[in-house]
Amino acid sequence: MTACWEREEASPVTCCSTPMAAAPTSDSPPLDAQRSEQIETALRRWAQFDANCPAQLGEAIRYSLLAPGKRLRPHLVLLAAEACGGAVAIEQALPAAVAVEMIHAYSLVHDDLPAMDDDDLRRGRPTCHKQFDEATAILVGDALLTRAFEVLAIGIQPGERAARCCALLAKAAGPEALVGGQADDLAAEFRHIGLERLQSIHRRKTGALFRASLELGAVAADGSAEQRQALVLFGEKLGHAFQIVDDLLDVSGNEANVGKRIGKDRHRGKVTYPSLLGVEPSRQRAAELIEEACQAIDSFGAAAQPLRELAEFVGRRSR
Numbered sequence: 125m126t127a128c129w130e131r132e133e134a135s136p137v138t139c140c141s142t143p144m145a146a147a148p149t150s151d152s153p154p155l156d157a158q159r160s161e162q163i164e165t166a167l168r169r170w171a172q173f174d175a176n177c178p179a180q181l182g183e184a185i186r187y188s189l190l191a192p193g194k195r196l197r198p199h200l201v202l203l204a205a206e207a208c209g210g211a212v213a214i215e216q217a218l219p220a221a222v223a224v225e226m227i228h229a230y231s232l233v234h235d236d237l238p239a240m241d242d243d244d245l246r247r248g249r250p251t252c253h254k255q256f257d258e259a260t261a262i263l264v265g266d267a268l269l270t271r272a273f274e275v276l277a278i279g280i281q282p283g284e285r286a287a288r289c290c291a292l293l294a295k296a297a298g299p300e301a302l303v304g305g306q307a308d309d310l311a312a313e314f315r316h317i318g319l320e321r322l323q324s325i326h327r328r329k330t331g332a333l334f335r336a337s338l339e340l341g342a343v344a345a346d347g348s349a350e351q352r353q354a355l356v357l358f359g360e361k362l363g364h365a366f367q368i369v370d371d372l373l374d375v376s377g378n379e380a381n382v383g384k385r386i387g388k389d390r391h392r393g394k395v396t397y398p399s400l401l402g403v404e405p406s407r408q409r410a411a412e413l414i415e416e417a418c419q420a421i422d423s424f425g426a427a428a429q430p431l432r433e434l435a436e437f438v439g440r441r442s443r
């Protein structure tokens with residue numbers, strides 16, 4: 125079977141039981157320009173600090189946070205909120221979109237440090253520690269991590285909903301998820317691990333933030349328990365597919381497109397989906413996961429169409 129996102133890009137596709145007008149290109153996520161602008165404006169706003177923040181630290185925070193990432197996670201937050209509560213819910217969820225991008229940006233800055241993945245290129249630019257210095261990059265990560273919770277605590281209303289958002293994002297970013305996944309990923313370098321271990325690492329290192337993005341949107345929009353569960357399942361499947369595609373891009377992606385060094389997984393002795401399963405079976409698995417993700421949100425009907433289109437982009441992305 126040919127997966128929805130493997131079909132001819134130019135031809136109209138029917139995928140995840142709902143027809144789409146035309147597939148966007150593999151380079152550009154199918155994102156609403158107005159919503160993208162809302163996200164950028166909110167990120168810029170929350171990346172302003174008073175005079176107590178040293179000028180160079182503020183500059184380095186903005187350098188990393190406002191760099192041209194795809195903003196998949198903040199869009200997922202807003203699309204989940206919209207699916208639950210319509211257009212009015214987008215405004216309510218905006219602080220959660222900012223918070224999750226801050227956690228993501230912090231994790232990239234720290235991952236790039238010499239003690240971790242030791243990278244010099246990120247989002248098509250020198251990594252934070254190359255552009256500034258190592259101590260600054262560590263502090264940028266610290267600042268983004270803490271600022272994310274300030275944004276949620278102040279920005280999400282009412283307070284009880286803000287507390288739920290803080291708790292779920294803390295869990296996703298903590299030792300049982302993002303941090304633990306990263307620790308196990310580093311420990312697995314130059315060691316053979318099986319598929320189950322690989323999936324456990326990526327469920328925590330990559331998947332947890334995807335899952336949290338969808339759940340944050342549902343909670344910020346006060347969605348029902350059924351809506352939240354469906355979106356969480358969508359997030360889990362999508363996060364899994366995203367990581368498989370990320371591994372595939374590390375084998376065959378274009379460095380200029382991807383904006384980071386290619387071939388690093390092999391260089392660092394990392395077991396990946398293509399190294400364990402092979403390239404074609406990995407592609408097939410990613411396609412199945414995208415289909416399953418779309419099925420998980422069937423009950424939303426047309427309200428979740430933008431989420432389905434974003435899922436398909438994740439399957440076909442080239443950056």
Ligand code: GRG
Pocket residue numbers: 192193194195196228230231232234235247302303306329330367370443
């Ligand atoms: C330092 C606690 C800690 C965790 C680091 C981010 C991370 C965990 C590792 C980065 C290595 C890596 C390739 C992870 C795979 C998934 C991933 C996070 C890819 C980058 O996400 P994109 O493509 O990035 O959404 P942009 O730049 O578009 O936002």
